[in-house]
Amino acid sequence: xxxxxxxxxxxxxxxxxxxxxxxxxxxxxxxxxxxxxxxxxxxxxxxxxxxxxxxxxxxxxxxxxxxxxxxxxxxxxxxxxxxxxxxxxxxxxxxxxxxxxxxxxxxxxxxxxxxxxxxxxxxxxxxxxxxxxxxxxxxxxxxxxxxxxxxxxxxxxxxxxxxxxxxxxxxxxxxxxxxxxxxxxxxxxxxxxxxxxxxxxxxxxxxxxxxxxxxxxxxxxxxxxxxxxxxxxxxxxxxxxxxxxxx
Amino acid sequence: xxxxxxxxxxxxxxxxxxxxxxxxxxxxxxxxxxxxxxxxxxxxxxxxxxxxxxxxxxxxxxxxxxxxxxxxxxxxxxxxxxxxxxxxxxxxxxxxxxxxxxxxxxxxxxxxxxxxxxxxxxxxxxxxxxxxxxxxxxxxxxxxxxxxxxxxxxxxxxxxxxxxxxxxxxxxxxxxxxxxxxxxxxxxxxxxxxxxxxxxxxxxxxxxxxxxxxxxxxxxxxxxxxx
Amino acid sequence: xxxxxxxxxxxxxxxxxxxxxxxxxxxxxxxxxxxxxxxxxxxxxxxxxxxxxxxxxxxxxxxxxxxxxxxxxxxxxxxxxxxxxxxxxxxxxxxxxxxxxxxxxxxxxxxxxxxxxxxxxxxxxxxxxxxxxxxxxxxxxxxxxxxxxxxxxxxxxxxxxxxxxxxxxxxxxxxxxxxxxxxxxxxxxxxxxxxxxxxxxxxxxxxxxxxxxxxxxxxxxx
Numbered sequence: 001x002x003x004x005x006x007x008x009x010x011x012x013x014x015x016x017x018x019x020x021x022x023x024x025x026x027x028x029x030x031x032x033x034x035x036x037x038x039x040x041x042x043x044x045x046x047x048x049x050x051x052x053x054x055x056x057x058x059x060x061x062x063x064x065x066x067x068x069x070x071x072x073x074x075x076x077x078x079x080x081x082x083x084x085x086x087x088x089x090x091x092x093x094x095x096x097x098x099x100x101x102x103x104x105x106x107x108x109x110x111x112x113x114x115x116x117x118x119x120x121x122x123x124x125x126x127x128x129x130x131x132x133x134x135x136x137x138x139x140x141x142x143x144x145x146x147x148x149x150x151x152x153x154x155x156x157x158x159x160x161x162x163x164x165x166x167x168x169x170x171x172x173x174x175x176x177x178x179x180x181x182x183x184x185x186x187x188x189x190x191x192x193x194x195x196x197x198x199x200x201x202x203x204x205x206x207x208x209x210x211x212x213x214x215x216x217x218x219x220x221x222x223x224x225x226x227x228x229x230x231x232x233x234x235x236x237x238x239x240x241x242x243x244x245x246x247x
Numbered sequence: 248x249x250x251x252x253x254x255x256x257x258x259x260x261x262x263x264x265x266x267x268x269x270x271x272x273x274x275x276x277x278x279x280x281x282x283x284x285x286x287x288x289x290x291x292x293x294x295x296x297x298x299x300x301x302x303x304x305x306x307x308x309x310x311x312x313x314x315x316x317x318x319x320x321x322x323x324x325x326x327x328x329x330x331x332x333x334x335x336x337x338x339x340x341x342x343x344x345x346x347x348x349x350x351x352x353x354x355x356x357x358x359x360x361x362x363x364x365x366x367x368x369x370x371x372x373x374x375x376x377x378x379x380x381x382x383x384x385x386x387x388x389x390x391x392x393x394x395x396x397x398x399x400x401x402x403x404x405x406x407x408x409x410x411x412x413x414x415x416x417x418x419x420x421x422x423x424x425x426x427x428x429x430x431x432x433x434x435x436x437x438x439x440x441x442x443x444x445x446x447x448x449x450x451x452x453x454x455x456x457x458x459x460x461x462x463x464x465x466x467x468x469x470x471x472x473x474x
Numbered sequence: 475x476x477x478x479x480x481x482x483x484x485x486x487x488x489x490x491x492x493x494x495x496x497x498x499x500x501x502x503x504x505x506x507x508x509x510x511x512x513x514x515x516x517x518x519x520x521x522x523x524x525x526x527x528x529x530x531x532x533x534x535x536x537x538x539x540x541x542x543x544x545x546x547x548x549x550x551x552x553x554x555x556x557x558x559x560x561x562x563x564x565x566x567x568x569x570x571x572x573x574x575x576x577x578x579x580x581x582x583x584x585x586x587x588x589x590x591x592x593x594x595x596x597x598x599x600x601x602x603x604x605x606x607x608x609x610x611x612x613x614x615x616x617x618x619x620x621x622x623x624x625x626x627x628x629x630x631x632x633x634x635x636x637x638x639x640x641x642x643x644x645x646x647x648x649x650x651x652x653x654x655x656x657x658x659x660x661x662x663x664x665x666x667x668x669x670x671x672x673x674x675x676x677x678x679x680x681x682x683x684x685x686x687x688x689x690x691x692x693x694x695x696x
Contacts, residue, residue, distance in 0.1 A: 052368055079374035089365035093387045093465050103373035106383055135465050155373060252546065312620065312666035314627035316638055317659050324651035402530075409532040410628055420534055424631075427542055435543035438535060446530040 001064065003028045003189060004159055009048055009058035011041070018044050019055065020213040026159060031190045033200040036210035037236070042193040043086070045210075046161045049191075050074075050081045063158065079107060082152030082160035082188075086167050088144040090136040090151075096123060096143075097132040100151045108155070122150040126180050142173030149180055159189040166196060197240055201225055209233050252433025256440055259426050263437070266422035267444055273336065273418055274405045277343035281404065282397070284344065285351025290381065292352060293359045303352065310349035315410050318342045323414040339411035347404045354400060358392035359385065391463055398456035402449045409445070419444060477644045481657060484637035487554075489665075491626040491636060494558055496619055499565030506570035511577050512599065521570070528567035534628050536560050541632040557629040565622050572618060576611035577603060609680055616673035620666050627662075637661065 002025035011019040018041040026032050034042050047053035049060055051067055051074050060067040067077055090099050101119035104110045110118070123129050126146040136144055145165055152160050162181070166174045178199050184190060185203050194200065200207055201221045208218040209228075217224070217233045228234045292303045310318070323338040333341070362385055370380040412421035423441045427434045510521040528536070541556040551559065580603050588598030627638040637658060645654040 050372060052371055075371075075374045075376050077374075078372055081372070083369070083372035085365060085369065087365060089363075089369035091366060091369065091384055092363075093391065102383060103375070106379055107374045137465065151373070308667075309663065312624075312663045313659050314624040314638065314662055316627040316630075317655055317662060320642075320645075320651060320655045321659065324645065325655055326652075328649065328652045406532040409534045412534075413628075413631070420532070420538075423535070423538065427538070431542070433546055435539065435546040438539045438543045442531040442535045442539065445532055445535060446527065449530040450526070 002026065002061075003030075003063060004049070004191070005059075005061040006045075006049065007059040007061070009045065009055045009060070011044055011048055011053075011055045018213055019048065021058070022210075022213075022215055023058075024208060024215065024218065026189050026191055028158070029186055029189055030205050031185050031192070031203055032206050032208060033204040034191065034193045034208045034210055035195070035197070035200060035236075035240075036216075040210050041213045042210055043163050046083070046163050046191070046193060049161060050078055050083060052083075075107075079103075079155050080158045082155060082157035084145070084148050084152055084160060084162045084165050086164040088136070088141070088148050088168070090139075090144055090147055092136055095133050095135055096128060096139065096147045099136070099147055100154050103151065103155050119150070119154055122154045123147070125153070126150045127176070140173060141169045142176045145169065145177045146180055149177070149184075153184075153188075157188065159191060160184070162190065162192040162194065164193050164195070166194065195240070197237070209236065211236070252436035255426070255430055255433045256436045259422075259437060262426070263419065263422050263441065263444075266417060266419040269336075269416065269418040270405070270408055270420075271448070273339060273343070273408045273411060273416065277340050277347065277408070278401050278404050280340070280344045281347035281351050281400075284348040286355050288348065288352045289355035289359060292356055294377075294381070307349045307352055310345055313346075315342060315346050315407055316413055318346055319410065319414050335411075335415045338414055339408070339416045343404060343408060343411070346407070347400060350400055350403075351397070354393050354396035355389060358389040358396070361392050362388045391460075391465065394456060394460040394463075398453060398460075401456070402452050405448055405452065406445065477648070477654065478657070480644055481637065481640050481654070481661070484635060484640035485661065487635060487639075488623070488626050488637040491554075491557055491561060491629065491634070492619070492623045495561035495565050495626075496622055498558075498562040499569050499622075500615075502562065502566035503569030504573055506566060507573035507577060508599065510570065510574055512595070525567045525570055528564055529571070533560065533564050533625055534631065536564055537629065537632050553629070553633040553635075556632055557626075557634045560632075561622065561626065561629075564625075565618065568618055568621070569615065572611050572614035573607065575614070576607040579610060580606050606682070609677075609682060612673060612677040612680075616670055616677075619669055619673065623665055623669065624662065 004026040006025070007023050009019050009022040010017070022041075022045055024032070034045070036042055044053065048055040049067075051060070055068065058068065062077060062080065065072060065077065067074065090096075091102065094102060097116065097119050100122050101112075101115040104115035104118060105112055108115075120129065120132060123132055126149055128143060128146055128150070131139060131143055131147075136147070139147065145168075149160075149165075165181070166177050169177065174196070178196060181190070181192070181199070182203055192200075192204075204221050206218055207221055207224045209216045209224065211232065217228060217230045219228070224233065225237060228237065288303050288306075292300045295303075319339065319342045322342050323333060323335060326333060326338075366384055366388070367380055370384040371377075375383070408418060409420035411418055412424055415421070419441055423434075423438055426437050506521045506524060509517045510525070511518075513521065537557065537560040540560045541551060541553065544551070584602050584606070585595075585598050588602040589595070593601065626636060629636055630639040630642060633639075641654050641658040645651045648654070
């Protein structure tokens with residue numbers, strides 16, 4: 001049995017169908033990268049998975065539980081699904097440390113001192129122990145995003161969903177965030193929407209190419225970059241490699 | 248003439264200070280209740296299910312459109328005609344709260360909408376329930392955002408409390424009116440002194456809350472321009 | 475219901491008080507706002523003192539001072555004149571604050587752009603700053619209009635025979651407070667709806683595309 005299973009997801013906004021039957025799976029500690037042009041429903045797909053924006057049709061299963069079943073307690077499930085946002089969404093009124101510890105304290109009900117210690121460890125892992133006492137508005141974009149990752153990791157998730165984690169960052173800050181993500185590969189399952197082709201090529205176990213609300217093709221980086229089956233896939237990867245460089 | 252006026256003022260000082268006490272009490276009770284209802288109804292208007300937001304909207308429209316004096320008369324004399332006899336002080340509290348709540352809903356509502364949507368999404372993604380999200384994430388930010396508008400409303404309510412003299416609450420303004428009818432000679436000085444007392448109160452409230460806003464401001468995060 | 479004509483007698487007085495005071499208050503308020511933003515130190519300071527005093531004390535106290543207090547120093551006004559003066563001076567202070575906010579919301583680059591065209595400071599204010607500032611102050615100004623309409627009711631306490639005065643008179647004779655004041659409440663509500671509707675229309679009519687749709691709400695994340 002797969003850890004995460006997405007079956008035939010459909011989602012529309014008004015008359016516009018954003019997702020037209022998406023299916024795939026993610027196994028334990030596997031890294032999957034979703035690529036595709038903007039506006040093809042990649043972010044919507046992630047929000048359909050953790051039911052922040054539930055799908056209209058189709059099923060999502062995690063560890064044998066159906067998330068799309070309305071009787072499932074999503075507040076419990078979401079603790080197991082980390083989420084890292086494009087625009088960070090750090091809690092503006094909390095310090096970096098409090099941002100990481102609040103989920104532990106208020107959701108997992110871990111005692112305050114222990115939660116703080118754990119949060120501090122997580123910040124240390126992303127290289128931000130010095131910034132623990134600072135507020136989001138005092139951090140750079142790259143630092144904010146690393147706090148966002150630490151916040152997700154602190155909850156001990158089985159999978160983390162990344163929604164274009166580096167798109168809002170200045171180019172020179174992207175590296176730090178990607179390094180942190182690279183270090184997680186193989187330790188926790190990750191589903192990453194990104195335009196960073198070099199990262200996808202080096203880190204992903206599988207790449208999924210989406211367009212127009214459908215999965216066009218998926219496969220290993222080797223296959224996708226060197227001999228994709230579909231013409232459209234080759235075209236897209238050729239164009240984006242020109243833009244972003246081969247590696 | 249000046250001497251007479253000052254004499255009149257000094258003789259009446261204790262009388263005036265009693266009135267000041269009533270004014271302060273009336274204001275504090277009313278502002279506390281109106282804030283509580285204002286926050287709750289603003290939450291109801293933003294997060295409640297129809298028809299709740301619509302009902303709150305109508306309430307706002309009506310009570311923001313009625314003169315406080317008319318509200319006081321309806322509550323005090325109108326209800327009394329129906330056999331419900333309220334003490335003037337309580338009638339004034341009810342009137343001030345009904346009126347100020349309608350304004351405070353708006354203050355808290357715009358503070359709520361100033362909190363970015365992503366804050367809620369992020370909290371839910373951590374597994375927080377809706378209530379926890381509102382309590383731990385939304386409210387602390389909303390309260391900070393609303394301080395400027397709220398402190399403005401606080402001073403408006405203080406000034407409005409003077410209208411309570413119309414239904415016979417013996418607050419500061421009523422004392423001035425009483426002195427005026429007993430001894431209109433040199434009333435100017437008594438009235439100026441009353442104005443001075445109100446001024447000091449308004450000034451202190453503004454300063455105090457200004458300090459509070461600076462103190463709790465989130466470093467680097469603009470908590471501005473929410474009316 | 476036979477007392478309705480008497481109630482309606484008060485309506486013109488209430489409307490006169492509202493419109494006169496909002497207009498005069500606007501003129502004085504504009505001067506105060508400009509004085510506060512652009513004036514030399516002494517002028518700016520003088521404006522602040524005016525604003526603090528009139529916004530720091532209740533309107534009722536101000537009206538009492540003008541009507542009952544000033545005769546002590548030989549200045550005597552009829553009730554209606556005292557009311558017009560009090561409401562105008564009071565409203566000026568509040569309008570000045572709205573206008574100042576709008577003036578300061580216009581980026582300073584607008585003034586610089588005006589000056590680089592060779593305009594004087596005054597010309598830039600008149601032709602560049604104010605046309606923008608006045609437009610964005612309309613919503614706040616509409617609030618002030620409603621406030622003023624409501625607050626005219628307290629002039630009964632300086633013997634002005636406005637809407638509320640007539641109602642009070644009828645009610646105290648007939649002991650029918652509830653009915654009388656419900657009718658009065660409806661009349662005030664009707665006026666507030668009509669006023670805000672009109673101001674709304676005006677705002678939409680003079681709106682500059684892309685400007686002033688949203689008062690900048692608290693800065694987002696970044």
